[in-house]
Amino acid sequence: MTRDRQLAYLQAMDIQVWQVRHAPVIEEAVADVVEPVPAEAEAPPAPATQEPAGNTATIPPATPVGPVVADMGWSQLQETVRDCRLCELHESRMHTVFGTGNRNADWLVIGEAPGKDEDLQGEPFVGRAGQLLNAMLQATGLQREQVYIANILKCRPPNNRDPGTEEVQCCSDYLARQIALVNPTVILAVGRIAAQNLLGTDTPIGKLRGKVHHFGETGIPVIATYHPAYLLRSPLEKRKAWQDLQLAVATGKACQP
Numbered sequence: 001m002t003r004d005r006q007l008a009y010l011q012a013m014d015i016q017v018w019q020v021r022h023a024p025v026i027e028e029a030v031a032d033v034v035e036p037v038p039a040e041a042e043a044p045p046a047p048a049t050q051e052p053a054g055n056t057a058t059i060p061p062a063t064p065v066g067p068v069v070a071d072m073g074w075s076q077l078q079e080t081v082r083d084c085r086l087c088e089l090h091e092s093r094m095h096t097v098f099g100t101g102n103r104n105a106d107w108l109v110i111g112e113a114p115g116k117d118e119d120l121q122g123e124p125f126v127g128r129a130g131q132l133l134n135a136m137l138q139a140t141g142l143q144r145e146q147v148y149i150a151n152i153l154k155c156r157p158p159n160n161r162d163p164g165t166e167e168v169q170c171c172s173d174y175l176a177r178q179i180a181l182v183n184p185t186v187i188l189a190v191g192r193i194a195a196q197n198l199l200g201t202d203t204p205i206g207k208l209r210g211k212v213h214h215f216g217e218t219g220i221p222v223i224a225t226y227h228p229a230y231l232l233r234s235p236l237e238k239r240k241a242w243q244d245l246q247l248a249v250a251t252g253k254a255c256q257p
């Protein structure tokens, strides 16, 4: 990707780049990022996540894939999720949100759960938060179609509340099977709920980001970052998210054969 294109995507993320006259590399330019003051109109009406808060539900890391789904291929897994009634969320969903993207991707992006738009469309990360995620990926040189995107939960919790412990446990085998099938070089855990549940911890997201973690026994590197919905409300944190993406890029490259 050319530097101009990369700068354009950073600007799409609302990251204002101050360019030093004799610093041609993107990393140096981004180091001088100055965040714009958020406009009132930027704030989304219904926050989907409360990033800095403590955890409310976590599961042990690397939950073993249950015998029911352990041997499933993509088609059977997707059908099983579509018909799933393991937890009460099936009662209020419009669609299950299985996941989307390149099933052989190097990057697996994992979010929290479907919101209103995702529930309506059956696809993860659509709407404004999805557009920002796309811009974040593009800033690293990746198109949305090049990564695989999934959520901890496949059905929308009512009113975008946090996933319950039981719901996460019911749904965990599906995600574990998706991780096994994609077998990515790096997992980008997007948001507090995703990071805490993947890593089996209640450590705040601010302390999880900036380090390379690993997903259970698989050893797949996990990089935690803020949820785009949170970044829309807190644009000052976009610089940190960009640093997380750079860490994910470096980690992914280091893990490639």
Ligand code: SF4
Residues within 6 Å of the ligand: 081, 084, 085, 086, 087, 088, 089, 090, 096, 153, 154, 155, 167, 170, 171
């Ligand atoms: S959230 Fe997961 S476990 Fe619950 S009904 Fe949906 S697919 Fe099944």
